[in-house]
Amino acid sequence: MSQIKQLVLASNNAGKLAELSDMLAPSHIEVLPQSAFDISDADETGLSFVENAILKARHAARISGLPALADDSGLAVDALGGAPGIYSARYAGEHGNDAANNAKLLQALDGIEHRSAQFVCALALVRHADDPLPIICEGLWRGQILTTARGDNGFGYDPLFQPDGMTCASAELSKAQKNAVSHRALALKALVARLGT
Amino acid sequence: MSQIKQLVLASNNAGKLAELSDMLAPSHIEVLPQSAFDISDADETGLSFVENAILKARHAARISGLPALADDSGLAVDALGGAPGIYSARYAGEHGNDAANNAKLLQALDGIEHRSAQFVCALALVRHADDPLPIICEGLWRGQILTTARGDNGFGYDPLFQPDGMTCASAELSKAQKNAVSHRALALKALVARLGT
Secondary structure, X not given: OOOOOEEEEXXXXXXXXXXXXXXXXXXXXXXXXXXXXXXXOOOOOOOOHHHHHHHHHHHHHHHHOOOEEEEEXXXXXXXXXXXXXXXXXXXXXXOOOHHHHXXXXXXXXXXXXXXXXXXXXXXXXXXXXXXXXXXXXXXXXXXXXXXXXXXXXXXXXXXXXXXXXXXXXXXXXOXXXXXXXXXXXXXXXXXHHHHOO | OOOOOEEEEOOOOHHHHHHHHHHHXXXXXXXXXXXXXXXXXXXXXXXXXXXXXXXXXXXXXHHHOOOEEEEEEEEEEHHHOOOEHHXXXXXXXXXXXXXXXXXXXXXXXXXXXXXXXXXXXXXXXXXXXXXXXXXXXXXXXXXXXXXXXXXXXXXXXXXXXXXOOOOOOHHHOOHHHHHHHOHHHHHHHHHHHHHOO
């Protein structure tokens, strides 16, 4: 994979773009935003983070003609059989938001003692749309679901997630602290290791 | 995943079943053959080993009602853009065989000096058909494609594959030697590590 010089990130999230560009700098890979191309949203028809990440990467590569990297991530709660999982962003409905999703999660776990969960990030990198060997890296960040929201940083379920080994919610971590240990950081580190420097 | 006590192996290959049962013995997981159920072949519509392994595992889990493990594996030759890849078994056509596949590969690489390649094995384990968190493990075994076939052991492209660090073809390795270092062994070791013992 060392021949890759440029790739498109199949995301409109500026934060992800900056984080990824920084981590791939030693690999001398230029990360281009999806907005540089007319890339519509891919149909996320997969049943897992990995399948959706591959679908999104193939879609971006098909439209841009360049190698493409996509991520798919979310929260999987053990007592809920892995829910909200790939539906994390729309757990409370298509027009829901972080607050509604968090409220629904608290309700689903009301009275449940076993509150272990994990944030999952799947990354898929394809050299071209039909690449037979996508590079796939996953990062898992384990923790417990709190009974009340804490902290204002981060996004999504961060106020309800207490990482294992910590005494605070992930929404109480600074961006730098979170980016050093999160599921996305772990997946990116694995990707950088696979790409070589 | 430690709660898994039984799983179906989505394969009719007795060798794979034996190897997997041995490796999963410390995890106290009983491996059942696909033949114990009326499991038809899954449609392998994916574009990569990983996607096909997930498809096969979901299919076996759907029919058996049990957790299921599937593998998809093959040879990816760098100078051929990853071919024969997911088409390794039918490279020379639906009715081809190992000899025809090997002959076609030699012809495709005729006169080509850069002969690096890798055997790839993707394993996918799902707890149920719609499992949102399949466990995916890959094993890569790198080497070079020889200019003439060597050895009678193994199967598939083993007579043409010289593993990096070795001076023989993989078809000249004993079964035990191959099973200690092959792409499938590496993927299985990663799986066992993920499952815990």
